[in-house]
Amino acid sequence: MGIVFTRMFSSLFGNREARILVLGLDNAGKTTILYRLQMGEVVSTIPSRPYWRCYFPNTQAIIYVVDSSDTDRIGIAKEEFHAILEEDELKGAIALIFANKQDLPGALDAAAVTEALELHKLKNRQWAIFKTCAVKGEGLFEGMDWHSSTIIIYGADVKTCTI
Ligand SMILES: Nc1nc2c(ncn2[C@@H]2O[C@H](COP(=O)(O)OP(=O)(O)OP(=O)(O)O)[C@@H](O)[C@H]2O)c(=O)[nH]1
Ligand SMILES: [Mg+2]
Structure with missing residues (x-):
């Protein structure tokens, strides 16, 4: 599973920033999404789970990318x-699920991905799911709108760090 760490710096709210983790299995579409959102130019993945934790504190949001056709x-x-x-440091983070690769034949729709990921089991967690097609850029900005309104960041400049 790859991981990408991004920071959004708000231009309207001074130094307030939202830390967003973009997660998902390999090949899910994380890098494509980050490019589409113009979140940064260099994106990489880290294969070793122990290092992820360094980046968990102060993460307000997780974008979880799923290859709906896989x-x-x-x-x-x-x-x-x-x-x-389950990670303690992510207890307060909102979750945004991108049901990606909707253009591929046999892709599960949002309801089927919701069921497959057992999202109804999430407790005390704000979450939302969006159908996306990262290669066409479809659905991504709807997801980010929800994100933005939830974490109250608008007009953000976004930078990406890699770990
Ligand atoms: N058809 C289709 N292909 C997609 C879509 N999103 C991503 N892909 C393709 O899926 C492949 C993997 O996309 P990446 O963005 O590299 O996936 P990743 O999650 O960053 O993968 P890792 O870096 O290996 O963890 C690439 O060939 C993309 O072009 C989509 O919405 N539809
Ligand atoms: Mg990648």
Whole structure:
């Protein structure tokens, strides 16, 4: 599973920033999404889970990217997602799920991804799911709008750090 750490710096709210983790299995579409959102130019993944934790404190939001057409691994995607949300330092983070690759034949729709990820089991967690097609840029900004209004950051300049 890859991970990308991003920071959004608000231009309207002084130094307030939102820390957003973009997570998902390999090949889910994380890098494509970050490029589409113009969050940064250099994006990489880190293969080793122990290092992730350094970046968990003060994370306000998680974007979890799912390859909706990869039905063979949707169960693994679910396990990883719920394991991440167990992390103490992510207890307060909102979760935004991108059901990506909607253009591919056989892709699960948002309701099916919701079921497969067992999102109804989430307790005390603000979450939302969006259908996306990262290669066409579809659905991403709706997700970010929700994100923005929830974390109250508008007109943000966004920078990406990699770990
Ligand atoms: N058809 C289709 N392909 C997509 C979509 N999003 C991403 N891809 C393709 O899926 C492949 C993987 O996308 P990446 O953005 O590299 O995925 P990633 O999550 O960053 O993968 P890792 O860096 O390996 O963890 C690339 O070939 C993308 O072009 C989509 O919405 N539809
Ligand atoms: Mg990548």
